[in-house]
Amino acid sequence: MSLKATIVLLGLLWSFQATLGIRFVIDREECFSHKAEYEGDTLHVSFVVIKSDSQWHFNEDGVDLVIHGPTGEQIHDFREQISAKHDFVVQKKGVYRFCFTNKSPYHETIDFDVQLGHFAYYDQHAKDEHFTPLMEQISKLEEALYNIQFEQHWLEAQTDRQAIVNENMSKRAVHKALFESFALIGASLLQVYLLRRLFERKLGMSRV
Numbered sequence: 001m002s003l004k005a006t007i008v009l010l011g012l013l014w015s016f017q018a019t020l021g022i023r024f025v026i027d028r029e030e031c032f033s034h035k036a037e038y039e040g041d042t043l044h045v046s047f048v049v050i051k052s053d054s055q056w057h058f059n060e061d062g063v064d065l066v067i068h069g070p071t072g073e074q075i076h077d078f079r080e081q082i083s084a085k086h087d088f089v090v091q092k093k094g095v096y097r098f099c100f101t102n103k104s105p106y107h108e109t110i111d112f113d114v115q116l117g118h119f120a121y122y123d124q125h126a127k128d129e130h131f132t133p134l135m136e137q138i139s140k141l142e143e144a145l146y147n148i149q150f151e152q153h154w155l156e157a158q159t160d161r162q163a164i165v166n167e168n169m170s171k172r173a174v175h176k177a178l179f180e181s182f183a184l185i186g187a188s189l190l191q192v193y194l195l196r197r198l199f200e201r202k203l204g205m206s207r208v
Contacts, residue, residue, distance in 0.1 A: 021113040021153055023050070026063065031099040034114050036070075036090040043090060044115040044150050045098065048083040048157035051164040053107040063108060064101040070094025083161070085154060090116075111157035115150045117143050 024030060036043065049062055062082040067075040070092050078084045080103075090096075102108050 021111075023109065023111045025053070025107050025109050026100055026102045027107055029099065029101050031097055032112065032114075033095050033097050034116065035095050036093050036116060038118055039090055039093050041090045042087055042117040043096065044085075044087050044117065044147070045113070046083075046085040046150070046154045046157075047081075047100075047110055047112045048154070048161055049081075050109040050111055050157065050161050052104070052109075061104060063110065064103070066099050066101075068097040068099070070096065083158060111153075111160070113150065113153050113157075117147075 022032075034043070045065075045067065047063075047065060062078075062080040064080065065078040065084070067077070067086075067088075069075050071094075075088060075096070076086055078086075098112070098114065100110065100112075
């Protein structure tokens, strides 16, 4: 392989993707930015509402996400979503903003992931026709690998959310069972007390 082709290959391996994956707590509104260097790139976006800060509340209303382009135009919006995924092609290079809004009175923990896929066409770097098919196949393979990584991140966030839901449901079930047990014991004691009072009153009346 020629030195020129080797440089192209290293460039593909090191600069193909730009990824932002974070987990944060939102009160009312949070915005994040991500820069797209090339038109025609693909932006992959996903988020999952992991949990609420209240043990007795689990928000099923979700959050809002609005995506804005470099000139402030609205690209896409999600309303009251617990989780979502979206892909779109970059029409204008520049900074894209992702703004979350939480309408719940509770703080929510959100897992947010942005992945920018750039397909480096062979004519951007090299003109050697012998390496053209190889470079294109490498780019497609790496894009597929990053898509798998993106999907794994999404599934991990969904798994974390479900684990927290199950844990909260288990705690509520235990507390409910204890409450019902105490209520049953209290009702039984009250019933015994009332029966004793009733018998004592009847016994007193019969003696008279």
